[in-house]
Amino acid sequence: MDKSICPRFEKAMGLLSQRWTGMIIYQLLSGPQRFCNIESSIGVSGRVLSERLKDLENEGIVKREVFPETPVRIEYSLTEKGKALEPLMKNIETWSHTWLNA
Amino acid sequence: MDKSICPRFEKAMGLLSQRWTGMIIYQLLSGPQRFCNIESSIGVSGRVLSERLKDLENEGIVKREVFPETPVRIEYSLTEKGKALEPLMKNIETWSHTWLNA
DNA sequence: TCAATTGGTTACTTTATGTAAGTTAGTATA
DNA sequence: TATACTAACTTACATAAAGTAACCAATTGA
Numbered sequence: 001m002d003k004s005i006c007p008r009f010e011k012a013m014g015l016l017s018q019r020w021t022g023m024i025i026y027q028l029l030s031g032p033q034r035f036c037n038i039e040s041s042i043g044v045s046g047r048v049l050s051e052r053l054k055d056l057e058n059e060g061i062v063k064r065e066v067f068p069e070t071p072v073r074i075e076y077s078l079t080e081k082g083k084a085l086e087p088l089m090k091n092i093e094t095w096s097h098t099w100l101n102a
Numbered sequence: 103m104d105k106s107i108c109p110r111f112e113k114a115m116g117l118l119s120q121r122w123t124g125m126i127i128y129q130l131l132s133g134p135q136r137f138c139n140i141e142s143s144i145g146v147s148g149r150v151l152s153e154r155l156k157d158l159e160n161e162g163i164v165k166r167e168v169f170p171e172t173p174v175r176i177e178y179s180l181t182e183k184g185k186a187l188e189p190l191m192k193n194i195e196t197w198s199h200t201w202l203n204a
Numbered sequence: 205t206c207a208a209t210t211g212g213t214t215a216c217t218t219t220a221t222g223t224a225a226g227t228t229a230g231t232a233t234a
Numbered sequence: 235t236a237t238a239c240t241a242a243c244t245t246a247c248a249t250a251a252a253g254t255a256a257c258c259a260a261t262t263g264a
């Protein structure tokens with residue numbers, strides 16, 4: 001009874017079940033943000049955040065924009081593909097409020 | 103701008119972003135199953151599966167039932183709390199089919 | 205008696221994550 | 235001019251999590 005699971009589903013699950021990935025996407029749902037803001041908002045280390053943002057950019061879920069101001073400002077935001085994860089995040093929110101106690 | 107994230111949401115995300123947890127729940131959506139069936143269906147190692155099933159049982163998401171047949175049969179299934187995650191799983195499925203290529 | 209099966213556990217290795225210090229570039233301050 | 239500060243990372247090192255494979259106990263079948 002070996003593996004008969006949809007590879008797309010498996011890939012999606014692989015992405016979302018990496019530590020911090022979900023929280024980063026959730027955080028970006030509230031709008032474009034800078035590196036240090038994401039870092040302090042969700043409590044992820046810079047080392048891992050940097051790694052995750054690169055992965056998410058490669059997957060086309062997150063967009064990185066450089067504003068050559070002074071000092072330089074770099075903003076991360078969700079692409080359409082990323083924003084399409086909003087219902088899922090809301091779903092997790094709903095489930096957690098129904099089934100987990102504070 | 104420090105942590106202002108709902109602790110219930112954070113806990114839910116913490117659960118779901120552990121490796122294999124999502125796949126185990128997804129697999130159990132198709133009905134009660136034995137240890138070795140889950141193991142071979144999703145490709146998780148017995149060592150981690152054992153750990154995850156214990157965690158999920160403690161969280162009240164999975165139920166473990168012993169049937170004293172011969173040889174003994176042990177079945178894992180989703181509780182109501184676990185079944186309530188179905189919409190979420192369907193959501194991941196839908197997203198993956200829309201945004202990931204085979 | 206010997207091998208096979210289920211549902212695990214144990215010991216050991218490899219990979220992922222956390223922590224903290226360092227880097228680069230551009231100000232601002234003394 | 236020298237020092238310090240900030241953002242956005244990167245690097246080196248330590249610890250935690252996951253993978254691999256061997257082992258175990260109970261039961262059954264050849």
